[in-house]
Amino acid sequence: TAGLPIIISTWDFGVAANQEAWKILSKGGRALDAIEAGARIPEADMKNHTVGRAGYPDRDGRVTLDACIMDEFGNCGSVAAMEDIAHPISVARLVMEKTPHVMLVGDGATQFAVEQGLKREKLLTPESYAAWKKWLKTAKYSPVLNIENQQHRPGSKYNHDTIGMLAIDAKGNISGGCTTSGMAFKLHGRVGDSPIIGAGLYVDNEVGGATSTGVGEEVIRNVGSFLVVELMRQGYSPEDACKEAVNRIIKKKPETAKQIQVGFLAINKKGEYGAYAIQEGFSFAVCDDKRQDLLIPGKSFY
C-alpha cells in the first residue's frame, strides 16, 4: 500500500516513465496528463526496441505501433497498427478527446495524427533494421512466439517490452495508458492486446485499473485487464486478481502457457497494487511520495 498520488508501470523502464509522470502528479496534476507524459519517455527512447520510435518492425520491415489511454470518466482512445508517428499514446489521447470514436487503425490513424499537427516520420532505426535483416535469415513465423519468451529471460537485454501505466492523482482519480510496438517481426497488420480496451488496459474509477504485457493473443482471448478490474470489484486484492487472470490463461491453454510470457499489473482505488506473470522475469515500477524509483520483481507461476 502507498499514499496518493501514485503511479505504477510495467518493466524496468517504468522507473523513468514514472519519474516523468511524477513531475505532474506531485504538483497536483491530473492522472491522465501524468500517463501521457510518462508513456512518451519509453516511446522516445532510442535504446528501447519494444515501444515507440525505435520499436522492432513487423516481418515486412514496417514499424507499426499500438497504444491506448483511458481516463476516470470511462473515456478512452486507441490507435492500432499505426505507422510513421512517434508518439502513439498522444494520438490515442487525441482520438479520445477530438473524435466521437474510440479506435483508429493503420493509415487512418496516421492521417488523423498528421491532421492534428503531429509529424510524419520514418521510425525504422538502423539498429532495428539490422535486427530485422538478421531475423530474416532464419525467419520462421511461429505463432508460439518464442522470440517473445526469450525477451523475458532474466538478465536478457530484452527483458522489457510494452509499457502499461496506471496512475491515481491527488484527487483520487484513476487513469491508465499502454503503448507498444507489439511482437517483434509479427505479421503485417497484426494487432495485440495493448490498444484494445479491456484487454491491454482497463480503468474503472470506482474500482481500480489494470494493464498487461506479454503475448497479446492470450490476453485478448481472456479480456485480461477487464477481468482483473472485475475481480477487484468482487473483492480480490490487486495481486490475487492478476494471479487469477494469469491462471485463466494457463487453464485455457496449458501447453501454450509454458512457452510464453503474460504479466498483469493492477491498482485499486485505495492505491494498493500488485502484479503476477506466467514466467519469471517480470518487474514493475512504483512511484509515490516516498519512493520515485522503486522496482519490484513480479511474482510468477513458474
Ligand code: SD4
Ligand atoms: C502485444 N502485449 O503486442 C503486446 C506486446 C508485449 O511482450 O507486451 N510483448 O501483444
